[in-house]
Amino acid sequence: NSEAPAPEFVSLEQALKHYFGYDSFRPGQREVIEQALNNRDQLVIMPTGGGKSLCFQLPALLRPGLMIVVSPLIALMQDQVDLLRDNGIAATFLNSSLTVEERRSRGRAVMEGRIKLLYVAPERLLSEDFINAVLPHIRDRVGISSITIDEAHCVSEWGHDFRPEYRQLSCLRSHCPTVPIMGLTATATERVRDDIIKQLQLREPTVLVSSFNRPNLYYEVRPKGKTAYQELVKQIKDTPGAGIVYCLSRKKVDELAAKLRHEGIAALPYHAGLNAETRTENQRRFIRDDVRVIVATVAFGMGINKPDVRFVIHYDIAKNIEGYYQESGRAGRDSEPAQCTLYYSLADIKTIEYIINQKVDPTTGEPLEEEQRKSMQQLRRMINYAEATDCRRTIQLSYFGEEFPGQCNNCDNCKYPKPTEDWTVEAQKFLSCVARFAQKNQQFGIGYTIDVLRGSRAERILKNGHDQLSTYGIGRDRTPDDWRLLARSLVHQRLIDEATDGYSVLLLNELSWEILRGQRTVQIAVDKLKPTPIATETLP
Ligand code: ADP
Ligand code: ZN
Numbered sequence: 132n133s134e135a136p137a138p139e140f141v142s143l144e145q146a147l148k149h150y151f152g153y154d155s156f157r158p159g160q161r162e163v164i165e166q167a168l169n170n171r172d173q174l175v176i177m178p179t180g181g182g183k184s185l186c187f188q189l190p191a192l193l194r195p196g197l198m199i200v201v202s203p204l205i206a207l208m209q210d211q212v213d214l215l216r217d218n219g220i221a222a223t224f225l226n227s228s229l230t231v232e233e234r235r236s237r238g239r240a241v242m243e244g245r246i247k248l249l250y251v252a253p254e255r256l257l258s259e260d261f262i263n264a265v266l267p268h269i270r271d272r273v274g275i276s277s278i279t280i281d282e283a284h285c286v287s288e289w290g291h292d293f294r295p296e297y298r299q300l301s302c303l304r305s306h307c308p309t310v311p312i313m314g315l316t317a318t319a320t321e322r323v324r325d326d327i328i329k330q331l332q333l334r335e336p337t338v339l340v341s342s343f344n345r346p347n348l349y350y351e352v353r354p355k356g357k358t359a360y361q362e363l364v365k366q367i368k369d370t371p372g373a374g375i376v377y378c379l380s381r382k383k384v385d386e387l388a389a390k391l392r393h394e395g396i397a398a399l400p401y402h403a404g405l406n407a408e409t410r411t412e413n414q415r416r417f418i419r420d421d422v423r424v425i426v427a428t429v430a431f432g433m434g435i436n437k438p439d440v441r442f443v444i445h446y447d448i449a450k451n452i453e454g455y456y457q458e459s460g461r462a463g464r465d466s467e468p469a470q471c472t473l474y475y476s477l478a479d480i481k482t483i484e485y486i487i488n489q490k491v492d493p494t495t496g497e498p499l500e501e502e503q504r505k506s507m508q509q510l511r512r513m514i515n516y517a518e519a520t521d522c523r524r525t526i527q528l529s530y531f532g533e534e535f536p537g538q539c540n541n542c543d544n545c546k547y548p549k550p551t552e553d554w555t556v557e558a559q560k561f562l563s564c565v566a567r568f569a570q571k572n573q574q575f576g577i578g579y580t581i582d583v584l585r586g587s588r589a590e591r592i593l594k595n596g597h598d599q600l601s602t603y604g605i606g607r608d609r610t611p612d613d614w615r616l617l618a619r620s621l622v623h624q625r626l627i628d629e630a631t632d633g634y635s636v637l638l639l640n641e642l643s644w645e646i647l648r649g650q651r652t653v654q655i656a657v658d659k660l661k662p663t664p665i666a667t668e669t670l671p
Contacts, residue, residue: 174314347466
């Protein structure tokens, strides 16, 4: 073992300063690093930009032996390794883009213990040659300090980016039974978390979930009317620094990039329809500040390492909140203020609804009803976000199961609050209607509850005998739009729960009962000027 001993540090902070030049850890980083140094298996969930890389890079440098890092994207690997080498850190990568000679010389460097971090694409790692020859060789000659699986949600079919080759990574456990394994991801849902632990066969892992709040991001929603394009151009011209503009279709990306160039804005397109060289080239030029704006579909972004993106504009609405969070989260990764703008119109909703309804099974041609229903439900939550009068941050974080007390003072609704009104009486009517259902052990969604309140003669209501409820028709004095505004606000303020795994249903919680008992008042931000689309209310 020819490895030079790691320098001694009096504290982790000193090591951080020495290798990376930072003065302090971001939330969660220190805990993860300590656990890694204790050789614990770990699952680390941090939002994009939270600083996941450091969580495994620093321990790699502080422990004897080599760390293997599995990473799904070749471009991402190259970036990370370049960055590390710029910092004087011994890192390298192996993937299909290398020549035989390059591969050999890197292999030698590894075997001679000159490398601390080895990035490998899953295909390469899982190849017979690597698993059966290279891996044991590294283990015996230089030692493997640990294995890191970046973007670990790729092992899960429940995640948004399942990759079958990631599934096979489960075999690493049996090949290296004593080596600690760490998985990292920005995907927060419980189901994906459990799946990662199971698939990677993590042993009593410590699970760190850091807050998804990104306090430096300003969130706003703008109506996308006739003058939206002029407004977009003005916004880009007025906002210094680099930015990303997301559109739904490749065609719109190409058109908008060309139009912006005509306005004198240095902009390039990015989408999966461009050939690989053009994509790589455009991405590089953006990262190196050669162009200021990239106009892109959602194909752009995963693993893009550009900390100083100052604005992310969704010129078309995102399909769901998780996607919106990830995409807008590419702004301000350097923790400096950045702006996230969503342009919102009813026409875009129609477009996405159309796309969702086109989802069919590729082999049978049958509509994928379950998937369509889920997508519609997610879209509805996105619409709720766009139309909300409550704090945008609170709504986003509630989606990830994180409580935030409202009033972030860094979103449009907090900065320019809509006038509020006391709607306690209306809330009591609404909640008592839900309470009547609950008495009969029944659960319904917002739309149905409103129909009962407004005394609808719909067949389903009559069949359920709900025209006999004492709350039937007590809400005729308010429009359906008013009731929807109230219901959404109750959900956003967590004054009632909405279960959304499967069909959306309302469930009373402790706070609902306080309102019903007259122990709590309800303030609703009212914005009568904003038209409320009702298109999506025809959903099941
Ligand atoms: P993630 O992989 O979680 O999306 P990264 O690891 O790419 O995030 O980190 C995001 C940015 O934050 C990078 O520019 C990184 O250099 C920076 N960063 C990470 N940790 C720290 C820290 N402790 N202090 C300052 N900057 C940090
Ligand atoms: Zn806010």
